[in-house]
Amino acid sequence: MKITVIGTGYVGLVSGVCFSELGNEVICVDKIGAKIEQLQRGEVPIYEPGLQPLITANQDRGNLNFTTDLNLSVKQSDIIIIAVGTPSLPNGQADLSYIELAAQEIGQAMNSYKIIVTKSTVPVGTNEKIKDTISRHTQEAFDIASVPEFLREGTAIQDTMNPDRIIIGTDSKRAEEVLTQLHQPLTDNIIATDIRSAEMIKYASNAFLATKISFINEIANICEKVGADVTKVAHGMGYDKRIGSSFLKAGIGYGGSCFPKDTQALIQIAGQMDYDFKLLKSVVEVNRDQRLNIIRMLESLMGDLAGKMVGIWGLAFKPETDDVRDSPAFEIISELLKRGARVKAYDPVATENFKMQYGDDGIVYCKSAREAAWQADALCILTEWNEFQQISLPDIESWLKSPYLIDGRNIHDEEQLAETQLVYYSIGRPGMNKGVREHAPVLLL
Template identity: 85%
Template sequence: MKITVIGTGYVGLVSGICFAELGNEVICVDKIGAKIEQLQRGEVPIYEPGLQSLLTVNMEAGNLSFTTDMTASVKQSDIIIIAVGTPSMPNGQANLSYIETAAQEIGQAMNGYKIIVTKSTVPVGTNEKIREIIAQHTHETFDIASVPEFLREGTAVSDTMNPDRIIIGTDSKRAEEQLIKLHKPLTENMIITDIRSAEMIKYASNAFLATKISFINEIANICERVGADVTKVAYGMGYDKRIGSSFLKAGIGYGGSCFPKDTQALIQIAGQMDYDFKLLKSVVEVNRGQRFNIIHKLVSLMGDLTGRTVGIWGLAFKPETDDVRDSPAHEIITELLARGAKVKAYDPVASDNFRRNYDMGGIIYCSNAREAVWQADALCILTEWNEFQEVSLSDIESWLKSPYLIDGRNMYDEKQLAQTKLVYYSIGRPGMNKGVREQVPALLL
């Protein structure tokens, strides 16, 4: 099929490249000329495992191209996929300006029947608005469909090529048949529904996963008070088929481009319908507070942080990505600096993005893990990169000036700690908090 993908962010770029890998002719469009030039050189502008090789292969095969020319791309294609950003506005609502602009330009470029697919996460009713905007600018026939994405950064290629399910929301049999044909090489698990339900499925899915994360973090906080181990609790819970084991890993909360934005947007959607989504509001509140456990623990252990040097491992919101949007590291480092601490930070791939996205003075960006820890008063682990797991705790102990290790991702076990004198704190595992309970008997929030 001939496909145009509008937007070359995570969703658009991964989707476009993977559709090309399936043998379709794909044009990826973006207004940012520098990004398109980079892609035309065969360079992927984001860190996503496996994406670079697929881009290279499909560009060489002639299945994949990049341009800033929206009009020509729409005219050449049968299916137009909208994958532009829908960032949060200050009130939490989704900003649909990029969606509306794309719809207008699609309408102006129409030269025959097209299927317009929205892959961006949009509030319920948005696709109807897209239909209205396009209709205002063309007399050509077209159909609208909502096919939400469910990609995880760091595993986006695998998630695209091996999806749990494909949701297709449309009121057109013609569009339904074509979209089933397009996605059939990926999976037989396709759910056909109305457009509004497809839009809602995306928000409901992300809100539920965010709820699981905040729930297990609340359980972790209780475990610290009652002497239970949250990792064992989660393991036992996960065997229940009604619950499942995914997204039950305690830590310092969720971040990234999806969960924070989508939970806030769903709260706003509910509010516009005069419904107070109390549960989801609590999920957001718990997640925000969970990040500051790191600060509470440092203060409990070290007292005044003024002049203290704190090493930070991990700036991305999760491993295997360079995405720092709403990363817990941002708020944690901001608070450390506000309390007068000096920060030495290292991330295997996200340091440059963090520096560009957050204009923060007082951070020393280090070129390796050892440099960030060397002669620091404490080390805080905020992202569970495999590279950090490979560093021995004895090395960390020798590099630190003071023996404080705050593990925000529960990376280490008792055997690893046994041979060190580190004062260790993790999340929801009070039995693992070596040296902590003796110093701070009630180390709580």
């Protein structure tokens, strides 16, 4: 099939590359000329394991092309996939300006029947607005469909090529049959539904996963009070098929480009319908507060943080990505600097992205984990990179000026800890927290 993908962010680029890997003729379009030139050279503007070799292979086969010419791309394709950004507005609503512009330009370029597919995460009813916009700019026949994505950054190729399910929302039997054929090489779990339900499935799925994360973090906070181990609690819960084990890992909360944006958008969608989504508001509040546990523990252990040097390991919101959007590191580092602390930070791949968004004020960006920990008064682990897990606790102890290690992702175990004199705090594992009760008894009451 001949496909145009509009937008070369995570969703658009990965989707386009994977469709080309299936043998389709794919054109990826973006307005940013520098990004297109980079992709044409076979270079990848995002860090995503496995993506670069697929780009090169499919460019060589002639299945994959990159251009800024949306008009020509639409004319040459049968399926047009909209995968542009829908960032949050200040009030939490999704910004649909890029969607509106893409729909307008598609309509102006139409020269025959097309299937217009929305992969961008959009509020319920948006596809109907897309249809209206395109109709105002063309007399050609077309159908619209909502096919939401469920990929995870860091495992985006695997998620796209081996999806749990494909949701196809459309009121056109013709479009449904074509899109089913397109996705059948990926999975037999193809669910056809109406457009509004497909739009809602995406928001509901992300909101539920965010709820699981906030729930297990609340359980972790209770575990610290009652002396239970949240990792064992989550393990026991996960065997229940009604609950499942995924997204039950306690820590410092979720971040990234999807969960924060989509939870806020769904709250706004509900509010526009005069419905107060109390549960999801609590999920957001819990997630925001969970990040501050790091600050509270540091202050309990060391008192006034003014002048203290704090090492930070991890700036990306999760491992295997350079995405720092709404990373917990932003808020944690901001709070440290407000309290007069000095910060040394290191991330294997996300440092430049973090620096572009945050700047240099008060932060020393380091080139290695050792440099960030060296002679620090405390070290905080904010992202569970494999690199950090492979560094021994005795080595960390030898690098630090003071023995305080705050493990915001629970990456270390008791056996390693026993070999050190570190004062160690993790999330929801009071039995693992070595020396913390002696140094910070008030916080743990």
